[in-house]
Amino acid sequence: MGTIDSNRFKVTCPKCGAIESVAVHEKGSAYGASWQSGPELKAFKVQWEDKGSSGPFVVSAQCRVCAISATIVGP
Numbered sequence: 001m002g003t004i005d006s007n008r009f010k011v012t013c014p015k016c017g018a019i020e021s022v023a024v025h026e027k028g029s030a031y032g033a034s035w036q037s038g039p040e041l042k043a044f045k046v047q048w049e050d051k052g053s054s055g056p057f058v059v060s061a062q063c064r065v066c067a068i069s070a071t072i073v074g075p
């Protein structure tokens with residue numbers, strides 16, 4: 001048991017240079033694996049998409065300060 005997989009994303013704002021990293025983990029158990037849901041980020045408004053067994057992915061992010069689309073680097 002424990003963390004058996006994870007998705008990591010780095011979100012950056014091209015205007016103000018804000019940067020934030022986030023990771024979601026898959027937890028295994030005797031009954032199967034389940035993913036954490038995507039958390040809120042401090043600097044960005046993030047849209048998560050649940051891709052089933054692949055877990056949640058960041059599909060879009062917007063800087064809370066600049067209100068522009070952020071750059072997402074993910075798996």
Ligand SMILES: [Zn+2]
Nearest residue numbers: 013016063066
């Ligand atoms: Zn910004």
